[in-house]
Amino acid sequence: MDVDPSGGEAAKRSVAISELPVDELIEYGGQLGLALDRRMGHGELLRRVRERQELLVELDREALLDVVVWARRPVRQSSSKEQLAKEIASIRKMDLSGLSDRGLNALARLRGVDFDPRWPREAVEKAVRSQEPFWQRVARKRRQMVGSLISKLIDGDGGGNEAGEYKFLPEDRNAPSLRDQIAEEGVVGGIARRLRGAADDYVREKLDEIERRIDRKLDEIDRRLGEWRDREIANRLRIIKITLAASVIVALLSLGYDLIKS
Amino acid sequence: MLADVQIFATYRWLLAIACTIYTVIVTGQSLRGWLAFFASSRRHAVLGRYTLALLLRTRLRPFAWELTQIVALLMVLGTLIYAHEWLE
Numbered sequence: 001m002d003v004d005p006s007g008g009e010a011a012k013r014s015v016a017i018s019e020l021p022v023d024e025l026i027e028y029g030g031q032l033g034l035a036l037d038r039r040m041g042h043g044e045l046l047r048r049v050r051e052r053q054e055l056l057v058e059l060d061r062e063a064l065l066d067v068v069v070w071a072r073r074p075v076r077q078s079s080s081k082e083q084l085a086k087e088i089a090s091i092r093k094m095d096l097s098g099l100s101d102r103g104l105n106a107l108a109r110l111r112g113v114d115f116d117p118r119w120p121r122e123a124v125e126k127a128v129r130s131q132e133p134f135w136q137r138v139a140r141k142r143r144q145m146v147g148s149l150i151s152k153l154i155d156g157d158g159g160g161n162e163a164g165e166y167k168f169l170p171e172d173r174n175a176p177s178l179r180d181q182i183a184e185e186g187v188v189g190g191i192a193r194r195l196r197g198a199a200d201d202y203v204r205e206k207l208d209e210i211e212r213r214i215d216r217k218l219d220e221i222d223r224r225l226g227e228w229r230d231r232e233i234a235n236r237l238r239i240i241k242i243t244l245a246a247s248v249i250v251a252l253l254s255l256g257y258d259l260i261k262s
Numbered sequence: 263m264l265a266d267v268q269i270f271a272t273y274r275w276l277l278a279i280a281c282t283i284y285t286v287i288v289t290g291q292s293l294r295g296w297l298a299f300f301a302s303s304r305r306h307a308v309l310g311r312y313t314l315a316l317l318l319r320t321r322l323r324p325f326a327w328e329l330t331q332i333v334a335l336l337m338v339l340g341t342l343i344y345a346h347e348w349l350e
Contacts, residue, residue, distance in 0.1 A: 229316055230324055
């Protein structure tokens with residue numbers, strides 16, 4: 001489901017997304033950094049996911065690469081915009097120093113910040129920071145403090161702060177070229193092997209996708225059963241609490257009665 | 263005659279008897295039903311093992327507030343029972 005600006009391919013993917021069930025649409029939107037809810041309904045979910053895809057088409061790939069380099073996330077230089085967007089969605093870092101202006105604009109747009117690209121950098125940074133929810137900020141600060149403490153304990157006072165130059169993940173160039181294959185196996189054999197390889201890759205990719213979808217479904221079922229179990233336990237505890245409260249009230253009445261009697 | 267009636271003691275005994283009988287019957291029926299269901303086929307047996315795993319994975323933290331209230335109510339009840347005995 002990569003975002004591709006080319007018309008035919010984009011249309012095919014758009015149809016594929018519209019066929020996704022609600023839970024998978026929520027999962028897919030979540031990977032792209034959207035906060036989606038089941039109560040929004042299929043139409044609204046679809047609209048938001050498509051909006052996000054349109055945004056990815058609009059965004060400059062280099063700007064997205066700037067963001068992942070700033071956050072030092074391991075990606076390939078050839079990664080698609082969607083892969084980069086998925087990586088960016090998991091970034092919680094708020095120290096925006098070192099991020100280029102175009103990267104900052106891309107990050108702000110992906111985080112749904114309401115801003116004008118003509119604003120000065122400080123104003124955009126402020127808008128991005130103010131977008132962070134309060135408890136998320138508290139949790140981040142807490143992690144920062146714990147991280148700093150542990151880092152001091154392990155690396156000492158001066159160590160561990162310097163970061164080397166960012167390096168992209170190596171590209172996958174292990175597959176032999178068509179020329180090598182033809183040289184090795186002849187024209188028909190080489191082309192046949194190349195086609196078979198492409199078909200194998202396609203089948204493998206599809207099987208992986210199916211497996212991921214099954215895993216997600218199982219996780220969803222597990223989560224719902226867990227919620228049901230918690231609801232049942234909470235109900236039982238509430239009944240115990242009500243019984244105890246009634247007992248306390250009657251005990252108080254009885255104590256009052258005994259006091260008056262004596 | 264009325265002065266001799268121990269209201270709290272009577273209520274406590276009635277409640278204890280009623281609750282115990284009710285709990286034993288209902289829990290027994292429910293357990294028997296579930297065990298029969300889980301033993302009815304291999305697929306249901308797998309479901310039974312999954313249910314057991316689900317129960318073992320229960321976390322107390324989500325019920326911390328309810329449990330605290332129950333403990334507080336138990337302490338209040340204990341104090342009141344002690345006060346009754348002290349009055350007698």
